[in-house]
Amino acid sequence: MKRKEDVRFLHGKGHYVDDIKLPGMLYMDIVRSPYAYAKIKKIDIEAALKVPGVVTVVTGKDLEKYNLHWMPTLMSDTQMVLPTDTVMYQSQEVAAVIATSRYAARDGREAVKVEYEPMKPLMDPYKSLEPGSPVLRTDKPNKKDNHIWHWEAGDKEKTEKVFASADVVVKQEMYIPRIHVVSIETCGCVADYDKVNNHLTMYMTTQAPHAIRTVIALVAGHVGLTEEKIRVVSPDIGGGFGGKVPVYPGYVIAIAVSFLTGVPVKWIEDRSENLQADSFARDYHITAEMAGTKEGKILATRFKVLCDHGYTDAAANPSKFPTGLFSIATGSYDYDTAYMEADAVYTNKPPGGVAYRCSFRVTEAVHAIERITDRFALEIGKDPAKVRMENFIKKEDFPWKSPTGWIYDSGDYHAGLKKVMEVVGYDALRKEQAEKRAKGELMGIGLSTFTEIVGAGPSKDFDILGIKMFDSAEIRVHPTGKAIARFGTKSQGQGHETTYAQIIAEVLGIPAENIQVEEGDTDTAPYGLGTYASRSTPTAGAAAAVAAKKLVDKARKIAAYLLEVSEDDLEWEPGKFSVKGAPEKTKTIQEIVFAAYTNHPQGMEAGFEATHYYDPPNLTFPSGAYICIVDIDKETGGIHVRRFVAIDDCGNIINPMIVQGQVHGGLTQGIAPAMYEELIYDDDGNMLNGTLMDYLVPTAVESPKWETGHTVTPSPHHPIGAKGVGESPTVGAPPAIANAIIDALSPYGIKHLDIPITPYKVWKALKEKGAI
Amino acid sequence: MNKQITVTVNGTQQTLEVEPRTLLVHMIREILNLTGTHIGCDTTSCGACTILMDDKSVKSCTVLAVQANGKSITTIEGVSTEGAMNPLQEGFKENHGLHCGFCTPGMIMRATELLVNNPNPTEDEIRWGISGNLCRCTGYNNIVKAILYASAKMRGVPTASTEPEFV
Numbered sequence: 001m002k003r004k005e006d007v008r009f010l011h012g013k014g015h016y017v018d019d020i021k022l023p024g025m026l027y028m029d030i031v032r033s034p035y036a037y038a039k040i041k042k043i044d045i046e047a048a049l050k051v052p053g054v055v056t057v058v059t060g061k062d063l064e065k066y067n068l069h070w071m072p073t074l075m076s077d078t079q080m081v082l083p084t085d086t087v088m089y090q091s092q093e094v095a096a097v098i099a100t101s102r103y104a105a106r107d108g109r110e111a112v113k114v115e116y117e118p119m120k121p122l123m124d125p126y127k128s129l130e131p132g133s134p135v136l137r138t139d140k141p142n143k144k145d146n147h148i149w150h151w152e153a154g155d156k157e158k159t160e161k162v163f164a165s166a167d168v169v170v171k172q173e174m175y176i177p178r179i180h181v182v183s184i185e186t187c188g189c190v191a192d193y194d195k196v197n198n199h200l201t202m203y204m205t206t207q208a209p210h211a212i213r214t215v216i217a218l219v220a221g222h223v224g225l226t227e228e229k230i231r232v233v234s235p236d237i238g239g240g241f242g243g244k245v246p247v248y249p250g251y252v253i254a255i256a257v258s259f260l261t262g263v264p265v266k267w268i269e270d271r272s273e274n275l276q277a278d279s280f281a282r283d284y285h286i287t288a289e290m291a292g293t294k295e296g297k298i299l300a301t302r303f304k305v306l307c308d309h310g311y312t313d314a315a316a317n318p319s320k321f322p323t324g325l326f327s328i329a330t331g332s333y334d335y336d337t338a339y340m341e342a343d344a345v346y347t348n349k350p351p352g353g354v355a356y357r358c359s360f361r362v363t364e365a366v367h368a369i370e371r372i373t374d375r376f377a378l379e380i381g382k383d384p385a386k387v388r389m390e391n392f393i394k395k396e397d398f399p400w401k402s403p404t405g406w407i408y409d410s411g412d413y414h415a416g417l418k419k420v421m422e423v424v425g426y427d428a429l430r431k432e433q434a435e436k437r438a439k440g441e442l443m444g445i446g447l448s449t450f451t452e453i454v455g456a457g458p459s460k461d462f463d464i465l466g467i468k469m470f471d472s473a474e475i476r477v478h479p480t481g482k483a484i485a486r487f488g489t490k491s492q493g494q495g496h497e498t499t500y501a502q503i504i505a506e507v508l509g510i511p512a513e514n515i516q517v518e519e520g521d522t523d524t525a526p527y528g529l530g531t532y533a534s535r536s537t538p539t540a541g542a543a544a545a546v547a548a549k550k551l552v553d554k555a556r557k558i559a560a561y562l563l564e565v566s567e568d569d570l571e572w573e574p575g576k577f578s579v580k581g582a583p584e585k586t587k588t589i590q591e592i593v594f595a596a597y598t599n600h601p602q603g604m605e606a607g608f609e610a611t612h613y614y615d616p617p618n619l620t621f622p623s624g625a626y627i628c629i630v631d632i633d634k635e636t637g638g639i640h641v642r643r644f645v646a647i648d649d650c651g652n653i654i655n656p657m658i659v660q661g662q663v664h665g666g667l668t669q670g671i672a673p674a675m676y677e678e679l680i681y682d683d684d685g686n687m688l689n690g691t692l693m694d695y696l697v698p699t700a701v702e703s704p705k706w707e708t709g710h711t712v713t714p715s716p717h718h719p720i721g722a723k724g725v726g727e728s729p730t731v732g733a734p735p736a737i738a739n740a741i742i743d744a745l746s747p748y749g750i751k752h753l754d755i756p757i758t759p760y761k762v763w764k765a766l767k768e769k770g771a772i
Numbered sequence: 773m774n775k776q777i778t779v780t781v782n783g784t785q786q787t788l789e790v791e792p793r794t795l796l797v798h799m800i801r802e803i804l805n806l807t808g809t810h811i812g813c814d815t816t817s818c819g820a821c822t823i824l825m826d827d828k829s830v831k832s833c834t835v836l837a838v839q840a841n842g843k844s845i846t847t848i849e850g851v852s853t854e855g856a857m858n859p860l861q862e863g864f865k866e867n868h869g870l871h872c873g874f875c876t877p878g879m880i881m882r883a884t885e886l887l888v889n890n891p892n893p894t895e896d897e898i899r900w901g902i903s904g905n906l907c908r909c910t911g912y913n914n915i916v917k918a919i920l921y922a923s924a925k926m927r928g929v930p931t932a933s934t935e936p937e938f939v
Binding site for chain 1: 791793794798801802805806807808809810811812813814815817818820847848849852855857861864865866868870871872873874875876877880895898899900902903904905906907908909910911912913914915916935936938939
């Protein structure tokens with residue numbers, strides 16, 4: 001089915017936050033620190049106030065009067081809205097200029113004079129942990145270091161024993177650098193506070209409108225903004241990918257100013273601000289180890305991670321999981337021993353990290369396991385496809401308990417790898433590679449066979465700031481048989497207006513074209529935790545199916561009444577009930593719905609609606625088998641991706657076209673960090689590539705012609721067997737590409753390169769080995 | 773000191789007052805209230821602001837409004853006829869060439885000039901031709917497919933299947 005939402009976008013009638021214009025609206029621009037770590041000596045706003053159009057300038061001292069200068073983060077750390085004495089990262093918000101036009105606000109921003117006393121920033125997370133390093137979070141009483149938290153999973157002693165006695169142990173350091181989501185629409189809001197009615201409407205680029213409403217009420221409740229007085233509206237969003245989950249200072253300042261002035265305030269960040277100050281993704285320093293037999297059996301894995309969180313832990317993970325779902329790093333392989341630990345540290349960088357299209361840290365986990373598996377294969381001289389095939393969890397062993405306690409719901413890893421190997425012609429490619437190697441030509445084949453973990457999550461383990469991670473659907477069918485369905489999730493391009501309608505249509509039999517889907521307005525949508533971490537299909541999609549089933553149950557009662565038979569005498573097919581043995585006696589769902597308003601049985605509630613809040617019993621576990629083939633120019637290090645085939649298993653597929661679109665998009669966001677993207681800082685804390693001139697987002701030229709396919713192993717616990725797919729490709733692609741490039745270089749003794757693997761890195765590695 | 777300019781916008785002549793420094797994209801979005809043209813960056817890198825000026829695709833964030841004086845501009849709001857989609861819009865819809873829709877108007881305006889200059893482009897020519905327009909959602913495969921569809925439609929030849937192809 002083609003997408004219902006496309007029409008407005010194609011005509012330029014999308015409704016994004018910067019399209020909103022309200023009478024009397026003011027514009028906000030933010031003064032930002034050029035220093036990564038500095039004391040603020042003085043903020044001089046006099047010249048700014050004289051700029052035509054400037055209405056006011058807000059600083060930390062102004063917000064301090066209302067105790068709004070600090071706010072909680074989603075991980076229960078604290079973050080500055082505006083500083084009162086110290087800035088902690090380059091581009092940190094320092095003051096906000098409010099003016100009658102966008103240009104006047106920018107003029108005012110240029111006129112604000114700030115005097116700083118720069119200090120030497122801590123940019124290296126290892127240095128930050130060294131005893132004697134300056135303590136960054138002097139706002140935390142009794143804090144004596146820069147360590148945030150320590151986390152562990154698995155069995156430390158058992159793992160040590162297995163490693164000590166194993167034939168083969170491989171160890172590899174890997175750094176997964178900081179990157180940015182770069183949705184084409186930046187973040188922004190229009191905060192509209194009505195003084196007369198004490199009511200705030202917050203139009204905002206947010207992937208989780210209800211959670212944000214509750215957070216605003218928690219932060220600003222003490223000034224009278226209680227939750228029923230707040231309406232958060234998430235309009236059309238131009239891409240989210242996790243970057244529109246955090247509460248950025250700009251939003252809070254806009255609310256504060258609107259609250260104080262009673263006038264709407266618009267804040268739209270520009271791209272440089274977005275890249276330099278918004279929450280980043282990744283930034284994990286991983287030491288990965290694998291123990292196995294010399295024949296190729298994996299016995300155990302061990303991971304140690306240093307997590308660079310910038311100056312505050314503003315990650316968006318479920319609260320009990322500071323490293324997100326990183327403990328999926330045991331991977332797709334059948335072994336029972338693993339141990340992993342992580343330490344998080346403060347540095348003078350922007351706060352974070354967001355879950356950038358990775359469920360929660362699954363990109364990091366999968367990169368670690370898929371790279372170390374290839375290292376293991378290289379060490380024992382065995383084909384990496386063979387190593388994987390011989391170690392996969394078998395289809396019949398699901399549900400399968402991992403060494404870190406996850407219950408994988410279903411999968412057929414052998415079928416996936418077999419299929420992708422057939423499609424690329426794996427054996428012929430290895431032959432070709434051998435021939436090329438004999439001639440000194442560089443060709444690489446890289447695999448990634450990953451298990452994803454999405455759909456957070458079951459209430460017994462998952463919450464964000466204490467709010468459980470259920471999700472919801474509310475379906476109401478009108479007398480003339482058309483419906484409206486509202487959800488607690490929020491699409492940023494994933495096609496919910498189409499796929500949710502399809503789910504309901506399949507259960508209830510009302511055509512998807514007749515079902516209007518709405519999300520994003522907290523005044524009308526049922527409470528939900530939003531869209532990220534590939535959770536919409538597993539949670540809200542499930543809620544839609546269950547709610548639709550409740551409607552079928554009500555329809556049965558009405559049909560029995562209309563047809564004057566007992567409920568047991570009825571047969572259901574989506575769209576109509578008929579009498580068993582008398583198939584010509586039917587009532588369509590439309591006739592039944594009409595009767596719910598005009599001729600319902602006495603004693604039954606009139607109307608035709610159902611709501612369901614779905615608490616998933618488990619996460620879902622999509623998987624995939626990807627193969628990437630590269631050819632490398634020895635002289636220049638230039639990397640050409642010859643072919644990339646992705647076989648994904650996301651359980652039952654609701655809309656094949658939309659699933660494929662998600663895979664294409666995720667793959668391009670996967671090749672990006674593998675070859676092009678990383679945020680680079682120098683020792684003074686300057687971000688060296690904070691604009692799109694220097695931060696390399698792939699264009700249609702860098703992005704290969706993706707080839708995709710699927711296997712289907714339905715989720716046994718999901719009402720329609722679906723698993724979710726939005727993030728699998730971003731998770732699975734980087735190691736496939738990295739493995740391919742390193743495979744091409746392995747004849748020269750090159751065993752690992754950190755992503756992004758650029759031509760320069762390739763050339764340098766070859767030169768160091770004397771290959772060129 | 774404001775300047776008065778005359779611009780033909782989507783076929784209608786308009787007289788407007790702008791500052792010398794007003795960017796064309798702001799004139800389009802804020803003065804003309806045509807919000808289909810979007811802003812995605814500040815270094816002329818993303819192409820979300822692409823429109824046609826005298827039939828050439830330009831990034832309107834890097835054109836001053838005064839430079840449009842006496843010229844004719846076309847935005848996404850001006851490409852369909854009486855609400856019916858043109859071949860490019862239809863191509864994007866039939867081939868799932870958009871997800872969030874934010875880069876889409878810019879892509880369509882760029883593709884419009886591309887197809888005028890090269891009515892029967894190869895896939896590579898399309899990829900190079902749209903390399904000034906970033907998309908973060910689609911992975912580009914289906915955008916290319918959409919433009920190939922439009923090209924076929926405009927040449928009066930059968931369009932390729934719009935069903936997703938799987939291996």
